[in-house]
Amino acid sequence: MIEPQIPCPRCGSFTSVEKVFCVRCGSRVIPLTEYDLTASDFIYPPDESALESFREFKPLSPLINELILKRYVRALFSRLEGGLAEISLSSEVGSIIRECGIILGLRSLPRSYLLKSDKPLAFTFGTGKSDYLFLSSGLLDLLDDRELRAAIGHELGHVKCGHSIYHTIAGVLTSGIELSLGLMGGALSSISSPMLRLMLLSWHRDSEISADRAGLIVANDPGKVISLLRKLHREPPEPGELLGEILSTHPTYEDRVKRVSEYYRSADYHAVKRKVERRLRLSKALSPVCRFCGGSKPLTSIFCPSCGRSQL
Numbered sequence: 001m002i003e004p005q006i007p008c009p010r011c012g013s014f015t016s017v018e019k020v021f022c023v024r025c026g027s028r029v030i031p032l033t034e035y036d037l038t039a040s041d042f043i044y045p046p047d048e049s050a051l052e053s054f055r056e057f058k059p060l061s062p063l064i065n066e067l068i069l070k071r072y073v074r075a076l077f078s079r080l081e082g083g084l085a086e087i088s089l090s091s092e093v094g095s096i097i098r099e100c101g102i103i104l105g106l107r108s109l110p111r112s113y114l115l116k117s118d119k120p121l122a123f124t125f126g127t128g129k130s131d132y133l134f135l136s137s138g139l140l141d142l143l144d145d146r147e148l149r150a151a152i153g154h155e156l157g158h159v160k161c162g163h164s165i166y167h168t169i170a171g172v173l174t175s176g177i178e179l180s181l182g183l184m185g186g187a188l189s190s191i192s193s194p195m196l197r198l199m200l201l202s203w204h205r206d207s208e209i210s211a212d213r214a215g216l217i218v219a220n221d222p223g224k225v226i227s228l229l230r231k232l233h234r235e236p237p238e239p240g241e242l243l244g245e246i247l248s249t250h251p252t253y254e255d256r257v258k259r260v261s262e263y264y265r266s267a268d269y270h271a272v273k274r275k276v277e278r279r280l281r282l283s284k285a286l287s288p289v290c291r292f293c294g295g296s297k298p299l300t301s302i303f304c305p306s307c308g309r310s311q312l
């Protein structure tokens with residue numbers, strides 16, 4: 001048996017097909033298929049309808065400007081710098097990120113960083129086109145393996161649902177007026193920013209419920225999601241801290257536990273679980289090259305047209 005390698009469509013480096021994502025840049029090397037999860041398989045319905053209305057809400061569109069958001073992302077980076085190290089996708093934590101990305105069917109993996117801080121922190125932000133995941137060293141110390149999966153699954157759930165751009169806008173709006181005005185320029189003066197802020201903050205709670213569902217999907221154990229929530233809930237963010245205000249708009253611990261437990265018992269969750277199991281079972285077959293003869297094959301076909309062997 002050979003270990004077929006294919007070039008990454010973004011950076012060109014060769015990755016073995018079973019890794020699904022390029023270990024260098026996080027791009028998908030195996031395209032998404034009908035077997036992969038979609039956001040609508042698990043998204044919390046009020047979150048989905050809020051996202052639809054954001055997309056239609058005209059005053060928001062000048063804010064969804066890649067340039068403005070990139071400047072904000074850069075400003076956040078410069079504040080974090082010093083205590084940051086990029087997480088390699090071939091490291092232990094990197095392989096958990098990859099596995100979560102396979103289960104959730106991400107289009108590409110966010111660039112991931114380890115933040116040196118005793119506080120247990122996990123957050124994502126970005127523009128939707130480029131997303132960033134941050135995990136703190138305090139978080140890695142506090143969580144066991146399955147809780148860490150649930151935490152990473154939660155963050156990647158935000159990416160999968162397309163939350164990052166709106167979280168970033170909310171971050172811009174709550175990060176201090178000088179920063180917001182400086183970055184947003186004229187865009188903000190044309191709309192009522194307190195209204196926008198309220199809208200984004202109230203949606204934020206619903207977006208957390210979708211992300212908790214994603215955490216449950218990858219951990220497949222409500223006990224681990226609940227112990228993760230309990231551990232993180234002991235550490236309320238300080239007001240005025242980076243992203244503190246956004247974090248404080250999370251639903252209460254009790255509410256999140258209740259909703260995760262309800263979702264775990266639902267028919268929707270069981271359907272998602274079956275879909276994930278089937279996707280993982282088919283992993284060896286979902287490839288553009290045969291794992292025996294290296295010849296090219298249709299992405300989803302189980303038998304190789306050249307050598308006739310089953311990929312499973």
Ligand SMILES: [Zn+2]
Nearest residue numbers: 008011022025
């Ligand atoms: Zn790449």
Ligand SMILES: [Zn+2]
Nearest residue numbers: 154158208211
């Ligand atoms: Zn979250």
Ligand SMILES: [Zn+2]
Nearest residue numbers: 290293304307
């Ligand atoms: Zn073959």
